[in-house]
Amino acid sequence: xxxxxxDRLIVVAVALFAVVWLIPVVWVLVMSFKPDEVLMxxxxxxxxxxxxxxxxxxxMTVAKxxxxxxxxxxVSFLMTFIVLVISSMAGYAFARLDFPFKRPLFVLVVAGLxxxxxxxxxxxxxxxxxxxxxxxHTALITPRLAVPIGVFLMTQFFRSIPRELxxxxxxxxxxxxxxxxxxxxxxxxxxLTTLGLFTFIHGWNDYLWPLVSATSKDMYTVTVGLASIQxxxxxxxxxxxxxxxxxxxxxxxxxxxxxxxxxxxAGVAMSAGK
Amino acid sequence: xxxxxxxxxxxxxxxxxIFLAPFLIIYCVFLIFxxxxxxxxxxxxxxxxxxxxxxxxxFNYEDxxxxxxxxxxxxxxxxxxxxxxxxxxxLALLLALGLHGHGRVRAVLRSVFFSSSVFSVTVVxxxxxxxxxxxxxxxxxxxxxxxMEPINFLGSVEWAMPSLVIATxxxxxxxxxxxxxxxLGQIPDELYEAAELDHAxxxxxLRYITLPGIRHTVLLVLVLQIVGQFQIFGxxxxxxxxxxxxxTLTLVQYIYNTGFRDWQVGYATTIxxxxxxxxxxxxxLQLWLxxxxxxx
Numbered sequence: 001x002x003x004x005x006x007d008r009l010i011v012v013a014v015a016l017f018a019v020v021w022l023i024p025v026v027w028v029l030v031m032s033f034k035p036d037e038v039l040m041x042x043x044x045x046x047x048x049x050x051x052x053x054x055x056x057x058x059x060m061t062v063a064k065x066x067x068x069x070x071x072x073x074x075v076s077f078l079m080t081f082i083v084l085v086i087s088s089m090a091g092y093a094f095a096r097l098d099f100p101f102k103r104p105l106f107v108l109v110v111a112g113l114x115x116x117x118x119x120x121x122x123x124x125x126x127x128x129x130x131x132x133x134x135x136x137h138t139a140l141i142t143p144r145l146a147v148p149i150g151v152f153l154m155t156q157f158f159r160s161i162p163r164e165l166x167x168x169x170x171x172x173x174x175x176x177x178x179x180x181x182x183x184x185x186x187x188x189x190x191x192l193t194t195l196g197l198f199t200f201i202h203g204w205n206d207y208l209w210p211l212v213s214a215t216s217k218d219m220y221t222v223t224v225g226l227a228s229i230q231x232x233x234x235x236x237x238x239x240x241x242x243x244x245x246x247x248x249x250x251x252x253x254x255x256x257x258x259x260x261x262x263x264x265x266a267g268v269a270m271s272a273g274k
Numbered sequence: 275x276x277x278x279x280x281x282x283x284x285x286x287x288x289x290x291x292i293f294l295a296p297f298l299i300i301y302c303v304f305l306i307f308x309x310x311x312x313x314x315x316x317x318x319x320x321x322x323x324x325x326x327x328x329x330x331x332x333f334n335y336e337d338x339x340x341x342x343x344x345x346x347x348x349x350x351x352x353x354x355x356x357x358x359x360x361x362x363x364x365l366a367l368l369l370a371l372g373l374h375g376h377g378r379v380r381a382v383l384r385s386v387f388f389s390s391s392v393f394s395v396t397v398v399x400x401x402x403x404x405x406x407x408x409x410x411x412x413x414x415x416x417x418x419x420x421x422m423e424p425i426n427f428l429g430s431v432e433w434a435m436p437s438l439v440i441a442t443x444x445x446x447x448x449x450x451x452x453x454x455x456x457x458l459g460q461i462p463d464e465l466y467e468a469a470e471l472d473h474a475x476x477x478x479x480l481r482y483i484t485l486p487g488i489r490h491t492v493l494l495v496l497v498l499q500i501v502g503q504f505q506i507f508g509x510x511x512x513x514x515x516x517x518x519x520x521x522t523l524t525l526v527q528y529i530y531n532t533g534f535r536d537w538q539v540g541y542a543t544t545i546x547x548x549x550x551x552x553x554x555x556x557x558x559l560q561l562w563l564x565x566x567x568x569x570x
Contacts, residue, residue: 118529
């Protein structure tokens, strides 16, 4: 009984801490619904009074935010889709096929986990400059496809699938393409969901590479675009609009999180290697 | 692996080529080649635009050795990591200990602490710039109500770095917390039941069952955090611009400034490779620790 009581006490304490944790977000959300003139005088208060949706109207019409949002959506979706395809294919080869140089190749891929983005973003920049391809979706997507973590995770996942499940198909002389598409992929929906979510969130929040590659205002992703309008933050004009842009930019990813959160936590457990 | 015959190897080989080609081509072009090109660039005086490049051998590396800014940036980055890594790990562990277990309330709270991780760095820095602002922030009124002058957190030499740490904690605690939660779930219930039968106190259960049970995860989180926090860029770039007086200038930010503000791509790449060497060391440590964990 004593334990039950102290357990509850701990949860209450953490809950209070969670309220503090959320205060900044709630405050920003509230500000996004207040008129700029009011915010210029005071940013205090947690109630959206007086209430306005003018800030959001301005984000939609005047600012380039919808444009940036579109780039983010296109880039993150394509990136996620291609990562899922190529990682699961490579993962299948490493988990189920016998071929020469299998081990050294796998080691080569895993070693890539040690290469941080910052070590190669300058050579990548010179490459895309030589090709004249900066400020394109291709430039934003392709460098992000070379991430070994997806191959690593899918290999681990396919290895954990019992071989008996494919035996019947193998006896029927099914091709590897059939086994991969009809048996392995349907079984790996949870793993693919998790990998996809993490890839999407990373792509959406990518900052350094889009900052140096998508330098034209029309090609900004929402992350870079938001950084570019933060500069005017010193002046109090447009504070409400700025807050509305931040909320607007975060809404899709927040929605995704709310829908798929159980996969995210499960995914962390999976990538931690059980 | 009973039928690992040459025939099978050859038959699978063709399929493997098809399955591996898409990834491996992209991997070679966009990861391996750039890494070699980085080494190549670092031996040059290379300008971002205009095409000026001249082979200068190890000159950039020599420069790096005598560059006060590099050492300052490295020192700042280490200072940041020294503050952020332990506080992040402890906070994540405390939250995981408090929120581990069943119940709706706990599940909701877990989501709350994880949710701030999905924001982009631009949104996080925007939120915290507002919160910490001396005239319009959330903390300033508390100071005023106590009759004190609000601190300009981001503009003060003592407070700028801790402010970046706070924003980073708020942004990043979700992932290590989830890792700890996963590890806590792996500890067999029997151990706790045995402890209860022995009337073990909450503290000794924690000390002798829980903490030893998750020690590999603690190491994993520490290494992941060191590697991750060494890459700090957005927070410093957007919240303090490396100021005041370069006290929050971090390594990645210095790389960015050198390459894309001063156009000294050759030298910027040299700094980047130095960062890579430091981080590769930590990653090796992680692989090594991981293997040690597997052996048990």
